[in-house]
Amino acid sequence: MIEIKGIRKSFGSLEVLKGIDLTISKGEVVSIVGPSGAGKTTLLQIIGTLDKPDTGSVYIDGIDVTRLSQRKLSDFRNRNIGFVFQFHQLLPEFTALENIIIPAYIAGTPKKAARQRAEELLQFMGLSDRAHHKPAELSGGEKQRVAVARALVNSPAVILADEPSGSLDSKNKAELHQLFFDLRAQYGQTFVIVTHDEGLANITDRTIHMRDGLLELSTLGSTGEGDDITDVLHTGDEQDESLESQSEAGVRA
Ligand SMILES: Nc1ncnc2c1ncn2[C@@H]1O[C@H](COP(=O)(O)OP(=O)(O)OP(=O)(O)O)[C@@H](O)[C@H]1O
Numbered sequence: 695m696i697e698i699k700g701i702r703k704s705f706g707s708l709e710v711l712k713g714i715d716l717t718i719s720k721g722e723v724v725s726i727v728g729p730s731g732a733g734k735t736t737l738l739q740i741i742g743t744l745d746k747p748d749t750g751s752v753y754i755d756g757i758d759v760t761r762l763s764q765r766k767l768s769d770f771r772n773r774n775i776g777f778v779f780q781f782h783q784l785l786p787e788f789t790a791l792e793n794i795i796i797p798a799y800i801a802g803t804p805k806k807a808a809r810q811r812a813e814e815l816l817q818f819m820g821l822s823d824r825a826h827h828k829p830a831e832l833s834g835g836e837k838q839r840v841a842v843a844r845a846l847v848n849s850p851a852v853i854l855a856d857e858p859s860g861s862l863d864s865k866n867k868a869e870l871h872q873l874f875f876d877l878r879a880q881y882g883q884t885f886v887i888v889t890h891d892e893g894l895a896n897i898t899d900r901t902i903h904m905r906d907g908l909l910e911l912s913t914l915g916s917t918g919e920g921d922d923i924t925d926v927l928h929t930g931d932e933q934d935e936s937l938e939s940q941s942e943a944g945v946r947a
Pocket residue numbers: 705708710728729730731732733734735736737
């Protein structure tokens with residue numbers, strides 16, 4: 695699913711990533727932990743095609759995204775990768791529903807289908823009655839769930855999250871963490887989550903320790919677990935058909 699080979703990155707004379715190799719399987723929920731300044735955000739931004747490495751490759755479903763042109767890249771990102779940041783970064787002048795719909799419009803999804811998908815996601819997040827509230831009228835936990843829904847609207851195969859629960863209290867934090875696993879079970883997405891939260895790191899399939907621009911040896915490579923997401927995907931008989939077909943499209947993407 696995600697294969698990272700020989701990633702190096704410097705900012706001026708500061709070498710931030712010193713040769714990162716990492717393989718993440720489809721449907722795996724991986725956490726990246728490590729001290730401040732270790733290079734976690736830089737690595738996540740490179741995986742998410744928001745930044746380019748100096749050397750090395752990032753393959754997502756067999757495509758080396760470091761070689762894509764700028765135009766192809768924004769389209770690839772919009773369709774295949776969902777981002778969740780520490781602070782929700784919702785657009786303040788738009789409602790929850792509109793914030794979720796916008797990336798679908800950018801992807802060229804017809805209006806009616808986009809709205810239906812956004813409404814389904816709001817329902818999945820338990821936020822149907824907040825659809826027409828603007829971010830300022832939502833709680834911190836609600837805003838973060840809207841941000842997750844926005845990340846999911848185009849059914850990306852990969853969700854990248856940088857300190858997603860950093861600004862939440864313990865109850866909202868626990869709910870958000872549970873949500874990641876519910877989403878993996880329902881839609882089969884792959885999650886890479888940078889976190890300082892030990893509780894979250896402990897429940898992920900694998901924890902990658904990063905220090906000083908390198909991964910610690912014990913966390914290299916894939917465990918091989920989680921290779922076959924189809925078991926997980928097909929456990930929910932009651933799942934909504936259109937969501938299922940879209941999620942499968944997302945997983946194939
Ligand atoms: N655009 C940039 N220009 C210059 N230096 C940068 C840039 N981005 C990051 N750095 C530096 O690179 C190093 C790694 O930063 P990064 O944000 O990846 O760390 P991190 O592991 O995410 O830390 P934290 O846990 O504090 O978020 C830091 O020393 C930081 O100051």
